[in-house]
Amino acid sequence: MKILGIDPGLGRCGFGLIETGRSTKALDFGVVTTTVDAPLPVRLKELYDSLIEVFDETKPEMVAVEKLFFAKNITTGIAVAEARGIVLLVAGQKGLPVYEYTPNEIKKSLTGYGAATKTQIGEMVRMHLGLEKKPKPDDAADALAVAITCSFLYQMGRGDKYEFSNNRRKK
Numbered sequence: 689m690k691i692l693g694i695d696p697g698l699g700r701c702g703f704g705l706i707e708t709g710r711s712t713k714a715l716d717f718g719v720v721t722t723t724v725d726a727p728l729p730v731r732l733k734e735l736y737d738s739l740i741e742v743f744d745e746t747k748p749e750m751v752a753v754e755k756l757f758f759a760k761n762i763t764t765g766i767a768v769a770e771a772r773g774i775v776l777l778v779a780g781q782k783g784l785p786v787y788e789y790t791p792n793e794i795k796k797s798l799t800g801y802g803a804a805t806k807t808q809i810g811e812m813v814r815m816h817l818g819l820e821k822k823p824k825p826d827d828a829a830d831a832l833a834v835a836i837t838c839s840f841l842y843q844m845g846r847g848d849k850y851e852f853s854n855n856r857r858k859k
Contacts, residue, residue, distance in 0.1 A: 690715070691842075692748035693835025694775050695827050696756070698722060698731055698767040701739070701775070702827030705746045706817070706835045714817045716746055717828040728767070732774055739778045751779045752838035754830065755788045787838050794830075797837040809833050 689709075695702035704717035720738040722731040753776070756769050779786045789797075795804040798812040810822035810829040816836055823829040 689750065689839075690746070690748045691750050691752055691835045691838050692743070692746055693752045693831040693833065693838065695754050695830035695834060696768055696772040696775050697827060698728075698735065698771045699724060700825070700827045701735060701771055702825070702829070702831035703739075703742050703746075704823070704828055704832030704835050705748060706832065706839065708839045712817060712836065712839055714819060714823070714832060717823055717832055719825060719827045728770070732770060735771055735774050736778065739774060743778055743782050743784075748784060750838070750842075751775075751784050751786045752834045753779075753786060753788050754794065754834050755790045787842065789834060789837050789841070793841070794833050794837045797840050798833055806830075 690705060690707050693702075693704045693706070699722060701720045702717075703720065705715040706712055707715050720735060720742065722734040722738075726734070753772065756765065756772055776786060792802040795809065796802045798804070798816070799808050801808075804812075806826050806829075810826065813819070813829050813832045813836065814822045817832065823832055
């Protein structure tokens with residue numbers, strides 16, 4: 689099964705595609721960036737267009753997204769929430785099931801410790817996927833961590849799941 693993990697963000701949105709089976713391997717990972725000085729609507733459109741390309745190129749069977757747990761800076765939190773909305777919109781347009789996991793669930797599933805550091809997460813991603821080096825940047829490693837978490841917890845029926853239909857309101 690091909691799972692696309694997403695670490696949502698407006699400036700940098702991480703993505704990581706894994707394939708599960710007898711073993712789990714990384715097929716693709718990276719980040720989507722937006723123009724820092726552009727107005728918010730322009731940045732959201734850039735993110736949308738880039739994510740459409742990522743989804744079309746990677747052809748996932750399901751999507752795993754990190755939940756927005758809380759933000760210390762409300763402005764940053766709102767921007768991340770809007771970026772998450774774009775991720776969910778693209779997944780919905782593609783008709784893919786979406787699974788969501790909190791940062792704590794991701795850290796626990798990879799390291800057994802809910803307060804693991806980014807360095808620890810990156811190392812566990814590297815080990816689990818048999819990579820020579822930790823994936824860079826951290827946003828890509830985090831996206832792979834979300835996908836790996838989904839591969840672990842999906843079989844146990846854990847994670848908030850959303851499925852989209854083409855039902856539309858009729859007038």
